[in-house]
Amino acid sequence: MTQTTTQSFASALDERPAPARTADAAADPSLLCVKDFSVWYGQFEAVKKISLDLPEQRVTAIIGPSGCGKSTFLNSINRMTDLIPGCRTTGSLTLRGEDVYANAMDVVWLRRRVGMVFQKPNPFPKSVYDNIAYGPRLHGKPRRDLDEIVERSLHEAGIWDETKDRLRQNAMSFSGGQQQRICIARALAVAPDVLLLDEPTSALDPRSTAHVEELIAQLRDQYTIVIVTHNMQQAVRVSDRTAFFYEGRLVEYDTTEKVFTDPAEERTLNYISGRFG
């Protein structure tokens, strides 16, 4: 049974589109370095001393059962955890060598470089145009560039054709899948270094999910993407590397092929083969 499961992943691995770049592109091998990093909610240690390096221009999937700390870890990358009272961190998390949790780090500047898309589509109740232009306006992009930024971002998010005639319409009037792609376009509008996707398809129907997955496949060449997902098929389809979290610890972190066909850890194998979680 284990054998058949890993084989089905293997076939999925073969089917996925080949990246445009070569596997050993001269990209920064460690855009984001995490060392002995813990996140605490009061006395509870939600993420326990994890260490990993996220390479540039790769899609990294974080998988694991509910409550394993994967979303907490994702939120701590752009310090969204600051919004939770009583949340603190220990250890180090560096983005291009800069300590994210240093006092000198301006959290606005950090979030400008680390975009985020949430589980539930959350466009602002404003027009599509104003949604996409919100980030560029915040960061002082000149008005004459906004039209181009909006069009580019919507193109990249693969939703230009559906929105080009409805740019002035309230974003809330679009379907859930479209809203989620609008949210992705909104995050792309400031060209972040890193794009964090927190279970971006769990609130979407299968067709919209397929849309978003295609989109991630297209974006993998330009952005560094970290995606948290419950769907292991999705992790296989979209990611280059996979991290398996269990009870707040990083159990295994390797290439997606390795994790899904030949996991080093017993617990990983049990999880991906559906024995728990």
Place this chain on the structure above:
Amino acid sequence: MTTAPSNPLANDRPDPRRPNPAAELARLGRRRLRDQAFYGATLGAIGLAAMFIVVFLGNLIAQGVPALRQAQLQTTVTYSPQTVNDAQLAFPEDVRDLVSRERVREIARQASRVRIQLPVDLDAAAQRRPRAGLTDTTLALDDFPAAFVRLGRITEPVAIPRDAVLRFVGRPGLDDIQRAIDNGQTGTAPLWLWATDALSAYVQFGEGLSETDRALVASLEQARKVEQAFNTLDYGTGVTATEWVLLDDDADQYLKGYDRADPRTYPDPANAPLSLAQADRIDDLLAEGRIRLALNTGFFINGDSNQPEAAGVWPAVWGSVMVLTIVFCLAVPIGVLTSIYLEEFAPDNWLTRTIEVNINNLAAVPSILFGVLGLAALINFIGMPRSSALVGGATLSLMTLPVVIISSRAALRAVPDSIRRAAYAMGATRWQVVTHHVLPLAIPGIMTGSIIGIAQAMGETAPLIIIGLIAFVPDAASSALDPTTVMPAQVFNWWGNSQPAFTERAALMILLLLAVLFVLNGVAVFIRAKFEKQW
């Protein structure tokens, strides 16, 4: 305890879960009955509430609507020198006792005008122009009645400088000087000159003029150098006009057909407001078409009066507008900022929680206590003017603040966190998250809550009584520092008056107050409907 729990599937008793039609259907009948009774009780409650409202409104309408009309009498009005001493003489004898006292007072004011006696250098006036004849004047001790001097009230001469003299003597007064010159008078002579409007207004109504001028006028009055004479400027030797004048309130009530005003049905005719003869005369005048019930415009534009037929609501309406504007300008910004702090910024600690609990408690504090607070803190300690719109607005702001804070917090809390997180994730600062996203989405809720708070403040009377906003105010306040009254306080005043015509007006004013409250609440509902939730 001794037996181990048996497996219910193993015993052979019938499954207790199966339906028992006879018992359960009988029980169902009782359940239905109870359901019906419950429905009936709710229906009865709303019916009772509706009945109260109908009775209440019906009573008010029955009492208040007649006040929309006011009886008037067509009569001749004669402005002649006698009216200065007895204004009643302006009216023909047969209607004298039916005319509103307020109109009589008005005629007394119109028919007379203030004159002032001053020594005038007619030679200088003749050489140049009349103004030149007016000089500095001194009221010697001889000018005052001997009694004043003996009592020591006046101990030294009073000097009146020329600029004050010029302020007292108007253009008609200069014409008086010219007339004296034309008549061939020369030398320096004491002349009676028409006073300016400012001096007239001060002598007649006690309004205007500076402190020093008032002191000078007081001396002139004591020296009998100021008098009220028949206003020949406007009326020559006498003018008779025909006009519609307000009828006295007793006659008005009689015309509206109230038994309480009719001497024929009054239990004790001797003490009735009108005599039988007066009632007959009114009937005759009505038959002649000299009495009519006209639209009571005075009710809306006049000030308060001790004569109900002339009393109006304008100063109270204006006072309410001023007070509510102050409440809006104080309570809404402070309340909204407070709720933003508590909802968006405040750390969750014991201090914040204490503040929250206290705000909720403040909303339940009896409103009269805010009046006591206003009296102690705002009037006695800070020294705001008593009875003013400022102190009323500030006190009602204190009362409205908790309502605004509670409703604003509810509105802010209703904005989903996902929108805040989306904005923070885009790199927005706290200020930007609040002003770009949270506040615009919360505005409808905040406005609804604020309008309801203000509507509540508008109907509030108890605290205002304590800080003196129930003063008798014949003229609308010219600033927020002047004594004023507000609509509910005016109702309170009028309703307590024994004259039925005042009760009638109070009822009409309650309807007016209800109409304004209805409009305010309508605006709140409209805002809520227009800006429906967008997420």
